[in-house]
Amino acid sequence: MNMALFPDVVVNHETIPSAAIAAEAQNHSAPKDKPGIAWRKAAQALAIRALLLQEARARALEAEPEELAPGRVETEDEALIRALLDAALTIAPVTEEVIRTEWAKGPDRYRSSPLWDVSHILCACDPRDDAERAMASARAEAVLARLGGDAKGFALAARESDCGSKAAGGHLGQLGPGDTVPEFEAALRTLEEGKITPTPVLSRHGWHIIRLNATAPGQVLPYETVRPKIAQALEKAAWARASRDFIETLAKGAQITGASLAPI
Template structure:
């Protein structure tokens, strides 16, 4: 990306280095043919960050970095922004009426996790090894062609699987969300009960042929069970709105050139 094509970003007389914007742009998505969108998103994010840091220093706040994970701490700037938002933002307590109204909009949104009864055939390989991957794929495709949608023959074909489940006809038992690798679960979620993947599915373990034997959809959870989850979601939404309003207030008072804070 040619950074010279973009104007300097200046917030209340403070210039944000183009190198900083270019580095930040790596964290923002954009169409491959429109890299300027990532640049504008990065410039906007850093302009907001600069506004917040300027306000925190104006208020003479102290940074006290917190430990985010074992051995990983906030930066001074992150701690300063947190201190500012803690001081500046106020939100009204979430009422019982608001929580119940949110739940009543559609109780079906709050369900227990589904269960899937699954069988599979694994043609193992290291996906990073092209020759090994292609050989395993060819084997999986041949198995799939031989099955031709025949569910009854699946257990017999699974005897050639590279998974220990071959001893039980490829049966993996009942699985829930996050019980398998992401690629496997993503394919599983597309299947109808009794269905089988139309093509082999590649995961870090190799190529899978997957059959969904049966499914048990999650049950609608009672209000008292989901109340804490709904309350937390409403609190986060209220905080996000207060944060946006606060940033808009700072931006209205600020002199900003080279970018704007309108949604991209």
């Protein structure tokens, strides 16, 4: 990225250099052919950060870093921003009526996890090795071609699997969300009972041919079970709205060049 094409950001006479914005841009997604989007997101994030830190210092707040996780402690700037938001934002408690209203919009949204009874054939490889990946792909395609979409011969074909499950005809048993790699789970969610994946699925283990033997959809959970989750989600949404409103108020009274706080 040519930083000369992108200006420094200035927030109330405080300059955020383009080098800092370029470093921050690595943390923001954008299409490969549109690096300017990542830059604008980074410039916006740093401008907001500067606004909040300026306000915290104007209020003479003190930073008291907290441990976020084992080995992960807030920076002083993070602690200062947290202290500011704690002092500036007033979030009304979420009432029982509001929680029930949200739940009533669609009780079937709150379900226990589904279960999938699954079998697979694995053609193992290191997907980072182009040659190895290509060879395993060709092998998986050949196995799939022999099956011809007929799931009945799956157990026989599974004898060629590189997974220990081949001794059980490729049967993996019942799986739930998070029990397997994301690519495998994503494929499961698109399959109908008794069907196999139309093309092999690549994961960090290699190429999978997957058969969904049966599925048990999650059951609708009672209100009392999901109430804490709904309340937490509503509280987070309220906090996010209050934060946006507070930042907009600060921005209206600030002088900002080189960045826009409008949604990107």
